[in-house]
Amino acid sequence: MKKEETKIVDLYDLSHTQAADFLRQFTYPWEALAHIKEFILELGKTLPEGEYERRGETVWVHKTARVMPSAFLGENIIIGKDTEVRHCAFLRGNALVGEGAVVGNSTELKNVILFDKVQVPHYNYVGDSILGYRAHMGAGSITSNVKSDKLLVKVHAEDGDIETGIKKFGAMLGDCVEIGCGSVLNPGTVIGRNCNIYPLSSVRGCVDENSIYKKQGEIAKKVQE
Template sequence: MEIKDMYDLDHTLAKSYLSQFTYPWEALKGIKDFILELGPTLSSEYKEVSEHVWVHESATVAPTAYLGAPCIIGPRTEVRHCAFIRSSALVGADCVVGNSVELKNVILFDHVQTPHYNYVGDSILGYYSHMGAGSITSNVKSDKTLVVVHGPKNIETGLKKFGAMLGDHVEVGCNSVLNPGTVIGPDSNIYPVSCVRGVIPSHSIVKTGGVIVAKR
């Protein structure tokens, strides 16, 4: 799953950054530095509300939300009560970061929804992707070894922390766990309470028990 197969880059401020790479997880190491470079170049509609934290004037941020530096919050995005943006988060336009949601080292394309009790770490979520309530990205293996992407061919990433890559228009069902190194192709659906690992092809449905079928 290469970047060109996963994402419409016209729906993120990270277009130029992501275009440098072949695989999306190759971008994880540089997200912090990219945000620090991008922030000062943003239009005057973005306000630096604290050091290295830029929020668009049309965004809504609840008073109990925490915005850790560096981060960028895009137009018309809603950051709800008790959201915890730890650091290194580029959140696009028209997104929802919900109550008790935690983000860390992520790129959220435009129209991404993480509305309820989600943990999203070391991950990239594509245009119009959606994390159901309680669904999370698990970004470190239990044995602490480096993450391998398991698919038609296994790819060693060299990364200790790597959550999930969600293509455009991916729907993740409630209370699902995306294991380290999960890559979900565009227009795919994950059933609720699923445990997902490896590469899920585009236009697929992951059903109960891990059964994968093509969408009709």
């Protein structure tokens, strides 16, 4: 994946998120991470009172959403129409959860945008990340959002590195990405649309759209019918 292919317009169909206008302000998706809190607070003020239940000062839950009593909803949270938030989900803060999404048992969200129909259904950690339409993370798969050396995150594209200037950056998953169970997405990972990541993978850098990631250095292109 080249630098040009990591842009918002290449990864996401913006018709499937309430964050469309917000994301259009940026070129690269990770540029939005520092502004998610402010965006959610502004969007929350505009949500129809007849459709959303206000829970505290900065949490809005659509009245059709199913949120289990054991789920924790922190600050600056919007949960969309027909979304399911299961037992013991931990929504720490700064999270837009799209329409028809699933946030599963013991899944933790922090500073994220989940497009419509995203599924993070079992034991997932998703932090400082944006997940595109119908992206799915298998059980136990996580985004690692801080480098072990605590240095600023770079995006390793095919034609060179992109300096992001940020310390906390998990993963950018394009539309319809499938992450296999038990996988770790290292800081600064960018995965193109319609990719499949094998279970137990450790993914670093960028993965071209329409690819099957088997392991580092072994990536196959999907056959287009």
